[in-house]
Amino acid sequence: MEIIASGHTNVLGTHPTTIEITKEAELTPRGNCIIAVRADKACSDLPDEIKKELLGGEKFKVTLQAGELIEEIIGEGSPDLFFIHRKDIVLRKSEFIDDRTLLVNCDKACSDLNREFIEELKKPETKLYFTLEKL
Numbered sequence: 001m002e003i004i005a006s007g008h009t010n011v012l013g014t015h016p017t018t019i020e021i022t023k024e025a026e027l028t029p030r031g032n033c034i035i036a037v038r039a040d041k042a043c044s045d046l047p048d049e050i051k052k053e054l055l056g057g058e059k060f061k062v063t064l065q066a067g068e069l070i071e072e073i074i075g076e077g078s079p080d081l082f083f084i085h086r087k088d089i090v091l092r093k094s095e096f097i098d099d100r101t102l103l104v105n106c107d108k109a110c111s112d113l114n115r116e117f118i119e120e121l122k123k124p125e126t127k128l129y130f131t132l133e134k135l
Contacts, residue, residue: 001046001131001132002129003040003041003130004127005038005130006036006038006124007123008034008122008124009123010027010122011034011035013032013035013117015032018091018109018110019090019109020088020091021035021037021089022036023039023040023087023088025037033090035064036121036130043099043102044084044086054078055077055079056079057076057078058134059075059076060077061133062091062103063130063131064117064128065129069117071113071114073091073107074106074107076104077103081101081102091106091108092105092109093106093107093109
């Protein structure tokens, strides 16, 4: 499954425990966990088959591509996920779950991403390709 989002001049990518993408068009500097805006999907838009696998606690890999740069994050689903948020998707290093959570126990958060990757996402014309696949 793939999600496409866009960069934004206010991307900071400094949050120590999360990574977020949003359908919102705007981003303030307070949103230091948001790495892309104008996403074409949120938690509520995920296919039922993916939701079922995530609820089974399966391990997943998220591949993020911005330009020629690629980051990979490994995380897991949980039987406690909601999939109801209509604007956001969040990857978490912790086990905290709310209606925006897609994966928990991830091996990376914003602060772990390559700074070159974050710089690329500060360009509004950059497209972020977010691919989710079961391991």
